[in-house]
Amino acid sequence: MNTHAVRHFGIRIAAILLSLLLLCGCWNRRELDTMSIVLGCGIDKGEKPGEINLICQIEKPSPAGGEGGAGAPAAKFLNVVNKGTDVFTILRDCNSQLGRKLYFPHNQVLIFGEDFAKEGIRKQLDFFLRDPETRMTVMVFVAMGKASEAMNQPTVMEGAPVIDIVNMLQSQENTSEAPQIEVLDLLTALISPTTSAVAPLVSIEKDGDKTKSVVAGTGIFKGDKLVSALNGVETRGFLWVKGKVKSGIINFPFMDGDVSLEIIKAKSKVKPILLPDGTPMVKVEVTETSNLGAQNSMIDMSSVEMMNMLENRSAEVIKSEILYTLQKTKVLGTDIYGFGDLFHQHYHKEWKAMEDKWKDLYRDLKVEVTVKTQLNATGKVTRPAYPPVQKQG
Amino acid sequence: MLKNMLNKLSLYLMNKQLNAEQNKNNPDASKINEALSKSLQTNLNNLKTIMSSSNDFIVREFSLGLNQGIHAGLVYVDGLTNSQTINESIIEPLMYKSQMVPLPKDKNIGIEQVMQSLLSVGEVKEIAQIDEAIDAFLNGDTVLMVDGCPKALQISTRGWEKRGITEPSTETVVKGPREGFTESIRVNTSLLRRKLKNPDFTLEALTIGRKTRTVIMIAYMKNLADENIVQMVRDRLKKIDTDSIFAAGYIQEYIGDAPFSPFPTTHYSEKPDVIAARLLEGRVAVLTDGTPFVVSVPMFFMECFQTGEDYYVSYFFASVMRVLRYVSFGISVLAPAIYVALTTFHQELVPTKLLISMASAREGVPFPAALEAIVLLLAFEIIREAGIRLPRPVGQAISIVGALVMGQSAVQAGLVGAPLVIVVAITAVSNFVVPTLSDVATQVRFLLLLLAASMGGYGIVIGLLLMLVHLSSLTSYGVPYLSPYAPLHPRDLKDSFIRAPLWMMISRPTALAGKDRKRRNITAPVKDPTSKP
Numbered sequence: 001m002n003t004h005a006v007r008h009f010g011i012r013i014a015a016i017l018l019s020l021l022l023l024c025g026c027w028n029r030r031e032l033d034t035m036s037i038v039l040g041c042g043i044d045k046g047e048k049p050g051e052i053n054l055i056c057q058i059e060k061p062s063p064a065g066g067e068g069g070a071g072a073p074a075a076k077f078l079n080v081v082n083k084g085t086d087v088f089t090i091l092r093d094c095n096s097q098l099g100r101k102l103y104f105p106h107n108q109v110l111i112f113g114e115d116f117a118k119e120g121i122r123k124q125l126d127f128f129l130r131d132p133e134t135r136m137t138v139m140v141f142v143a144m145g146k147a148s149e150a151m152n153q154p155t156v157m158e159g160a161p162v163i164d165i166v167n168m169l170q171s172q173e174n175t176s177e178a179p180q181i182e183v184l185d186l187l188t189a190l191i192s193p194t195t196s197a198v199a200p201l202v203s204i205e206k207d208g209d210k211t212k213s214v215v216a217g218t219g220i221f222k223g224d225k226l227v228s229a230l231n232g233v234e235t236r237g238f239l240w241v242k243g244k245v246k247s248g249i250i251n252f253p254f255m256d257g258d259v260s261l262e263i264i265k266a267k268s269k270v271k272p273i274l275l276p277d278g279t280p281m282v283k284v285e286v287t288e289t290s291n292l293g294a295q296n297s298m299i300d301m302s303s304v305e306m307m308n309m310l311e312n313r314s315a316e317v318i319k320s321e322i323l324y325t326l327q328k329t330k331v332l333g334t335d336i337y338g339f340g341d342l343f344h345q346h347y348h349k350e351w352k353a354m355e356d357k358w359k360d361l362y363r364d365l366k367v368e369v370t371v372k373t374q375l376n377a378t379g380k381v382t383r384p385a386y387p388p389v390q391k392q393g
Numbered sequence: 394m395l396k397n398m399l400n401k402l403s404l405y406l407m408n409k410q411l412n413a414e415q416n417k418n419n420p421d422a423s424k425i426n427e428a429l430s431k432s433l434q435t436n437l438n439n440l441k442t443i444m445s446s447s448n449d450f451i452v453r454e455f456s457l458g459l460n461q462g463i464h465a466g467l468v469y470v471d472g473l474t475n476s477q478t479i480n481e482s483i484i485e486p487l488m489y490k491s492q493m494v495p496l497p498k499d500k501n502i503g504i505e506q507v508m509q510s511l512l513s514v515g516e517v518k519e520i521a522q523i524d525e526a527i528d529a530f531l532n533g534d535t536v537l538m539v540d541g542c543p544k545a546l547q548i549s550t551r552g553w554e555k556r557g558i559t560e561p562s563t564e565t566v567v568k569g570p571r572e573g574f575t576e577s578i579r580v581n582t583s584l585l586r587r588k589l590k591n592p593d594f595t596l597e598a599l600t601i602g603r604k605t606r607t608v609i610m611i612a613y614m615k616n617l618a619d620e621n622i623v624q625m626v627r628d629r630l631k632k633i634d635t636d637s638i639f640a641a642g643y644i645q646e647y648i649g650d651a652p653f654s655p656f657p658t659t660h661y662s663e664k665p666d667v668i669a670a671r672l673l674e675g676r677v678a679v680l681t682d683g684t685p686f687v688v689s690v691p692m693f694f695m696e697c698f699q700t701g702e703d704y705y706v707s708y709f710f711a712s713v714m715r716v717l718r719y720v721s722f723g724i725s726v727l728a729p730a731i732y733v734a735l736t737t738f739h740q741e742l743v744p745t746k747l748l749i750s751m752a753s754a755r756e757g758v759p760f761p762a763a764l765e766a767i768v769l770l771l772a773f774e775i776i777r778e779a780g781i782r783l784p785r786p787v788g789q790a791i792s793i794v795g796a797l798v799m800g801q802s803a804v805q806a807g808l809v810g811a812p813l814v815i816v817v818a819i820t821a822v823s824n825f826v827v828p829t830l831s832d833v834a835t836q837v838r839f840l841l842l843l844l845a846a847s848m849g850g851y852g853i854v855i856g857l858l859l860m861l862v863h864l865s866s867l868t869s870y871g872v873p874y875l876s877p878y879a880p881l882h883p884r885d886l887k888d889s890f891i892r893a894p895l896w897m898m899i900s901r902p903t904a905l906a907g908k909d910r911k912r913r914n915i916t917a918p919v920k921d922p923t924s925k926p
Contacts (some may be wrong), residue, residue, distance in 0.1 A: 029737050029849065031762060032755040037740075037748060059749050061756040105741030106748060133741075 033061075036100045039077070040109035040162025042147030043124055045116040046083050052116060052124060054090040055148050056080045056102060057109075057162050077160040079151055087127040104133035109162040110140050110183065111202065113147040117219065117226035122190065125224075128183055136184040139166055142219035142226060144203035153204065153213040161213070165202055168215040172200075176239050176248040176263070177216045177232030190224060194340025194358050196329075197221040198238075201229060220334050228332050230325060237325030240286050240318060241337050243268035249293060252317050254310065257297030261290040261314050264376060272342040274350060281366040282339055286318060288371065292378040302382035307375045315371040322369050335362050425524045433540035437466050439523060450530075455484065457491040457511075464540040468526070473533035475552025482513045483535060483548060504542045512537075516549035531606060555580065561663035561685065563828065568705040573663045578608055578682035581665075585612060585678075588669035593617070596680075599630055607638040608682040612668075617675045617907040622870050626677045626690060641686035644679055648690070650869050655833045658869040660692040667701045673912075675905035691870035691905065695878070695889050697829040698722070703892045712891035719890065721826035725834045728820045729766045730845035730853050732813060736762045738849030754810040763846030765809050769817045770842070772799055774835065777821075876904040 042055040060076040080098060084090040095101050110128060112121055128134050143150040155164040172178040178200035189197035201217040218230040218238060230238060239245045245266040252259060266288040273281045292310070295301060301310065329336055340358050344351045354361060424443065430436050437452055444450040453467040465487065469479065491511055508517050520526055521544050526536045533551035558580065561573030574581045582596055593615040601609050609630060613623050629648040638644065641661055650658040662668050663685050668678050671689045679688040698718045703711040735743055736751060743751065758765065776795040780788045800818075803809045820838070824831050837860060844852030867874035877885035882903040887893035900910050 029847075032736050032740065032748075032752045033758070035740070037745070037752060039745070059752065061749070061753040103740065106745045108745070 030101070034100055035103040036080075036098055038102050038104050038107045039160045040111065040151060040165070041107060041128075042111040042113065042143070042151050043087070043116050043121075044113035044147050045119060050085055051083055052085070052087075052090075053081055053083045053148065054087055054094070055151055056091075056094055057151050057160055058098075058102065059160065079148070081148065087124050088131075091127075104131065105135060107134060107138055108166050110138050111143050111147040111150055111162075111165075112141070112199070112226075113143050114145055114226065116147070117142050117221070120224045121221075121226075122224035125183075125186070125190075129187060134183075136182060136187075138183045139169060140181045140183055140186050140199045141165065141169075141202045141215070142199045142229075144201055144229075149204055150202045150213050153211060156212075165213060165215060168213070169200055172215060173246040174248065175216075175232070176236050176245040178235060179218055179239060179242075179244065189221075189338075192338070192341055193355065194335050194344075194362075195338040196334035196336045197224070198336050218336075220329070220332065220336055222332070222334050227334065228328075230328070233321060234325045234328065237321035237323075238329075238336060240266065240322050241268055241270065241284055241326075243286075245288075250290065250314050250317055252313060254295070254313060255297050255299050257295060257299075259292070259297075259301075259310065259313075260294040261310070261375070262293035264289045264291055270337070270339075270342060272339065272346050274343075274347050278350070279364075279366070280339075280343055280354065280361055281368065282342075284322065284367060284369045286322070286369070286371045288314070288318060288373045289376055290314065290373065291376050295384060298384060298386040300383045300388070302378050307378075311373045311375050314375075315373045318371045318373070319369050322371075323367075326367055330363050330365070333359050333363060339365065425527065427523050428521055429523060429526065429538070429543050429545055431541055431543045433464055433466050433538055436523075436538050436545075437468070440468060440526065443523070443527065453484070455488055457487045466538045466540075467535055468538070469530050469535040469550065470533065473531075473553050474535060474550040478514060478550045478552065479535055483537065483550070486511050486513055487537075504539055504544045504546060507537070507539065508546055512546070512548060514548050514550070518547040520545050520547050528600070528606065532608070551579075558584070563663050564667070564701065566664075566700075566702045566705065569701050570664070570666050572665060574665060574668075574685040574687055576683050576685055578610060578680055581680050581685075581687065582610060582612070584665040585669055585672075585680075588665055589614070589672065594672070597627070599627075601630065601633050602636060602638040603634070604636040605638055609638070609644065610680040612672060612678040612680060612687075614672050614675070614907075616909045617673060617901065618677055619675060619905060619907050622691060622872075622905075623677055625870050626679065630679070638681060638683075640684040641679075641681050641688050644681055644688050648679070648688075651867050654863065654867060655836045656694070656864065656867060656874070657697075657829065657833070658690075658692055658867060658874065660689045660696050660829070661686045662689065662701075663687075664701055670701070670704070674901050675907040691868075691872040692874070693869070693872070693876050693902075693904075694864060694867075694874050695876075697827055699888075699892075704895070708892050708894045715890055715892055718827050721823035722830060722834065725820050725823035725826070725831075726837050726841060727853070728816050728823070729770060729813075729838060730841040730856075731850075732816045733763050733766050733842060734845040734849045734853055737846070751810070751812050754812050757807045758810050759808070761846075762810075762813070763842070765813055766817070766842055766846075767839070769799075769809060769813060770820070770839070773817055773821050872904045877902065 036058040038056050038058050040057040042057075044053040044055070046052045056079070058078050058080060060078045080094045080102075082090045082093045082097065084093065091102060116124075128138065129136075141150075150165065151161050153161050153164075155161050169178055169180060172180075179198055181197075181199050186197050186199065189195045198221065199219045200215055201219050202213050202215050203217070204211050205214045216232045216235070218235045219226050220228045220230065236245060236248060243266065245263060248263045250261045250263060266286060268287075269283075269285040271283040271285075273283060275281055292301060299306065301307065326337075335358070339362065340355075343354060347354075424439055427439075430439070433454075437454070441450075441452065449471045451467075451469055451471050455465060455467070457463050457465055467479070467483065487507070504519065508519070520529065520536070525547070526538075526545055529536050529547040533553060535548045535550045537546040537548055555577045556575050558572045558575055560571040564573075572584065574584060586594065591614070595613055595615050597611040599609045599611070600606050611623070611626055611630065626648065630644075633644075633647045635643075635647070645657070645659045645661065646652070648659060660671075662671070668687045668689060672678055676689045676691065679690070681688070698715060703715065736755065740748055755762070760768070772795075776791060776799070779791050783791060800814050804811045804814055824834055827834070837856075841853055841856045844856040846852075848855065865873070865875050865879055873880060876882065877889060884900055885902050885904070887897055888902075896913075898912055901907065901912055903910075
């Protein structure tokens with residue numbers, strides 16, 4: 001009797017364990033040569049209203065072996081273009097056209113064409129959020145012009161143009177002139193009632209009869225529509241506040257020449273304050289450290305007074321960059337900094353009254369910017385390559 | 394349970410049949426158990442009949458005594474004896490010197506007298522049974538029988554051609570002792586005795602094998618080995634009822650714990666220093682005549698990853714090598730399975746650039762990745778087997794054919810992808826890092842590969858879990874196989890993943906639990922008596 005019960009218990013455990021076999025989610029066997037690895041996607045406005053062109057850039061694998069045998073196979077890419085009204089349906093067309101299934105987990109880029117972005121991205125974004133194969137870490141771009149053009153530019157180093165674009169964005173850390181925006185960031189901004197979404201810009205530059213793509217600047221969305229753009233320096237004004245400036249050059253005239261400071265690190269502290277009379281105010285505190293990178297005057301900058309002057313001067317430059325961008329977004333009425341969300345977080349009782357009129361509040365928002373800079377070093381040399389200059393006076 | 398029942402049934406049926414046959418065709422069986430007769434001629438005739446007057450069976454009759462009035466006979470097997478000993482130490486004193494010794498004139502000469510005053514050989518034993526005599530001369534001893542005496546003398550004259558002590562080919566070391574066991578059990582015991590000059594080192598002899606009469610010896614350290622384990626070894630060895638024992642592998646299969654597991658539960662070594670070290674840990678060794686491999690029990694899974702060399706090189710290096718061996722075992726078991734799982738199930742886990750080059754390599758390959766892997770692994774096993782079986786000069790040809798035809802041409806022809814060839818190659822190399830487990834690894838590897846091919850990473854995890862459950866269910870002579878990891882004996886971890894410095898090895902393995910657990914005394918640092926406290 002007892003052993004009987006034990007045996008039943010064992011069978012139950014076994015049944016539970018066996019059912020685990022069937023409960024392991026999405027999981028499918030497929031060979032590598034039945035799929036096409038998507039590296040980047042682009043969406044352009046179609047000819048008819050409501051229609052879009054979807055460009056999928058896939059890796060075109062070259063068969064190994066043959067002559068040469070070993071060595072990295074030359075990476076070739078293929079743009080699959082199809083039109084339709086929604087991404088998911090178009091992808092099915094692509095699959096049948098290719099004879100292979102598009103494979104999205106390695107998709108790294110999502111580029112919106114300018115015209116498409118101006119009409120609103122929300123409708124077509126859904127696939128990239130919902131599908132289990134796509135990732136939230138996909139880099140989002142706005143192409144000035146058509147996405148298909150940006151995805152067709154000849155590349156210097158990498159095989160596929162989209163990989164080139166990603167690399168360019170990543171190397172923008174050296175200048176801090178484009179924000180790095182992933183699908184998740186875009187989603188967060190789109191969900192928020194006050195924050196405006198942003199995305200880095202890809203534009204095509206003509207160089208004689210050659211063209212190449214360039215990543216710089218920021219596209220500003222209002223709701224899900226592209227409304228304006230910031231250029232490189234303006235973008236840095238934005239990134240100072242977000243604390244996302246990694247490196248870059250601050251360039252300004254100083255004494256009888258020009259000085260370039262290299263940003264080593266920068267931090268920012270943003271504090272929302274509700275003044276007693278109920279008006280919101282934001283305190284932005286930026287701390288920056290830099291090195292003297294280059295100067296073309298004849299003055300020895302290594303003295304303490306000179307370095308203090310440089311620090312003050314660079315703080316002024318940074319402050320003016322910040323204020324310029326802020327003013328521009330105020331005019332546009334786009335809260336790209338997410339100040340609204342900050343007030344929501346800190347003053348959620350008062351926020352209910354503020355939420356509806358945030359647009360107006362933002363236009364008149366008082367922002368107090370303080371910049372603290374520190375000049376660390378003057379490089380390998382102290383004096384410039386001139387004979388010593390007599391002190392003035 | 395079913396397996397057990399089937400086993401018992403088939404064994405029972407087989408026994409019944411065999412016993413019936415045996416009783417029919419063994420007419421001499423009765424004589425073997427008889428006592429020796431007083432008459433020399435009867436004894437010699439009996440022995441001749443039993444030995445069927447075999448060509449190498451020598452009977453030498455002669456007379457001894459003052460008037461050469463006493464008849465005696467020597468019986469030995471040619472080739473197993475040292476003829477110099479027989480001629481100079483047995484026949485010469487008996488035939489010539491006996492004339493100077495006053496022996497009783499009647500024929501009732503006591504055999505003790507011969508032993509005490511005539512034979513100049515060290516090891517002499519009295520025997521009274523025919524089967525004892527047979528055992529004696531079949532093992533290379535000489536049996537002396539004297540007419541009128543119902544007893545015989547077993548005189549040690551063993552001496553046959555044997556291989557010298559050479560460096561074992563299975564366990565080569567760089568810095569350790571180079572000697573290895575040989576096929577001769579006496580040489581092997583002497584090798585052990587020379588390592589362990591200690592009265593505790595005990596050897597117990599048994600004879601196993603109805604036809605081969607193979608000498609087996611149980612070796613252990615009296616106070617270090619757990620008496621229960623020693624008794625278990627004795628019991629299991631005594632239970633062996635077979636007609637032949639030719640090598641240590643026979644013993645391993647008979648006295649191992651889990652006969653249906655691919656994992657070995659008895660360990661072996663070809664090196665006396667390794668076996669001596671295991672005896673000092675409290676293990677029991679079983680020596681088999683005719684094989685240079687000595688079996689040791691109980692075995693831990695962990696022992697597969699230890700080598701003698703570990704203790705002869707710096708402990709830092711030894712520890713790194715230990716970890717490397719665990720990693721290699723992991724690679725040799727898992728690499729093909731992981732490759733197949735990644736390329737057919739979890740492409741999203743592979744870095745983009747790697748996936749692209751893998752996809753390029755797979756392009757145009759006609760078979761699914763799993764099949765490709767199985768075929769390549771099989772091919773490797775074939776090459777390996779051929780390499781072992783073939784005469785050495787031909788073996789080289791095999792490696793050329795294997796490397797060139799299999800590897801390069803197959804990839805160039807686009808029949809297999811280059812990454813898989815790399816995976817199989819690293820698998821094959823890692824396989825030999827842990828030689829004890831290399832055949833186990835092959836079996837587990839194919840199992841995991843099939844699971845990976847059908848269920849991906851999920852299948853691999855299932856396979857590994859099954860393996861873990863199986864390993865933790867095993868015991869070797871009552872000692873958990875996964876000891877000291879499970880159950881955990883933290884003190885014993887000093888000689889597991891790492892090899893701690895020798896001066897830290899204070900205790901013997903807990904799981905083996907002999908009486909004397911301490912390897913060394915932790916003494917307080919020696920104080921200089923002249924210094925002030």
